[in-house]
Amino acid sequence: MPRIRPFTFWLARKKISPQAARLLFVCRDLLSAANELRWIREHVNTTPSKIPPNLRLHQLCSKRARGTPLQYLLGTQPFGDLEILCRPGVLIPRPETECYTIELAALIKRNLPKHKPLNVLDICTGTGCIALQLYASLTPHFPTHIQAIDISPVAISLAQRNLSHNIQLGNLISPPPQLTPILTPNTKSTVSFTLLSLFSPALLTTLSSHPPDVIVSNPPYISNKAFSTTTSRSVRNHEPRLALVPEHDDISLELNCQPEDVFYARILHLAKELKGCTRVILFEVADMEQAGRVVRLVERDEVLRGWYDVVEIWRDWPDEEHEDHIVKGEESNVAVAVKGIGEGRVVYLWNSRGGEMEGKR
């Protein structure tokens, strides 16, 4: 990490305030420090507290300067049309995730038959941000049934709170009360959060009555090595390791993949068990290397390769269609479109001939 120049500290202190100079330790540049200070001030001025405002501002800036994520201090993160509550113990939604979620919703609207019920499965939902934004974008167009799972009880209860929080804010239409979540058929939209592991045998039974048309997942994907080298200190010290690093070495051996790719391999296995009913699969990945490995997991399997005829890699900002170039797999000779700018961020699989699949079922 480049050193911050003393002149920058001087500027922050002189032109903004001493608080801004302290924020520089985590913000790294003047503009971000000024922005964060403004947002902290706004928070202090608009939320009630027994602590006097000046002291509160000072306390929040100190915590921030020592690395606590801004979103845990302010309690929220905007995500698309929503305000997502953030609490320690649950990963904070990232802007890259926000960006591809909006892109995914647009693609689903364009490519899947309107007015037919749409089943979406969000695996590793965390705050519920992806599930809830898809719900917000898709309910006007499809009777949408969103099911989201996570292994963490803290995450599931926060996701549920995020549903009611955004209904309260008027960002989401209230789904009808559900006694049997995914079993409420077809007419009205539903969303449900379930405490369940991807690796639990119960998952397939839960899904087979209403197989998902869309699977989306931002699973833990950081390797042990990358966690201690390229992961920022604030993330390492303040966000849950369970959300970041997969620890299922035995299963990755069984599925014949690298330890950090185990969630992708497992989800692809699930897609096979669902007999190709799933038209769209979207994975968030760490970088271009991992994206390439995930593409190879698909290409090495004859069945998956046959179903998912469109395989794409998206960079951080896929809605900027500057670049569109082709990467070749190492083992197989598949052409893959790479879209957008930034780091490799998403692997997108699309079964464009869905109808045939249903015939094969």
Place this chain on the structure above:
Amino acid sequence: MSTPILPALRGVLAGASLTRNAGYQLHPALGHRLSAAAFTTTSPLPVKQMPSRPKPPPESEIEEAFLKGSGPGGQKINKTNSAVQLKHIPTGIVVKCQATRSRENNRKTARELLAAKLDELVNGDQSRNAIVGNVKKKRADSAAKKSRRKYRKLEEERKEASEAAEGPEAAEKHTEST
């Protein structure tokens, strides 16, 4: 065709939040709109009737950039930067917005900002910003006049002082409004 446009353009480009692209070229369609506007919209709008907000240009004319540092993203880092920068390709006008923590919000605001800048560019004095600004200025002026009646003496003293401090151009503005 571009001759009557250039002075207006220069004025707009002098605005603080605008930068001009070096390889600037006018989009043919926009050029047409510009020259039409320069010759036809001469009759002033009725007083106090505010023009509606200008519409942002089509997405195909916009280049959008999210300003974030290089290096890893995704789960490995938690950046709070939500700045959005838009460039209007036909004119090279650039606007930036980082007002809120919401990128989606900033994207909308930036488009509104760009629409206002283009409106100024095309319609000049008749742009929404100019008209709204004028009405606000008139209100402020008449309020100032009232208070000046009360405090004429004080005002005159202040005027003298500011003339001395700000030089001839500032003095001229003061005389205009009295």
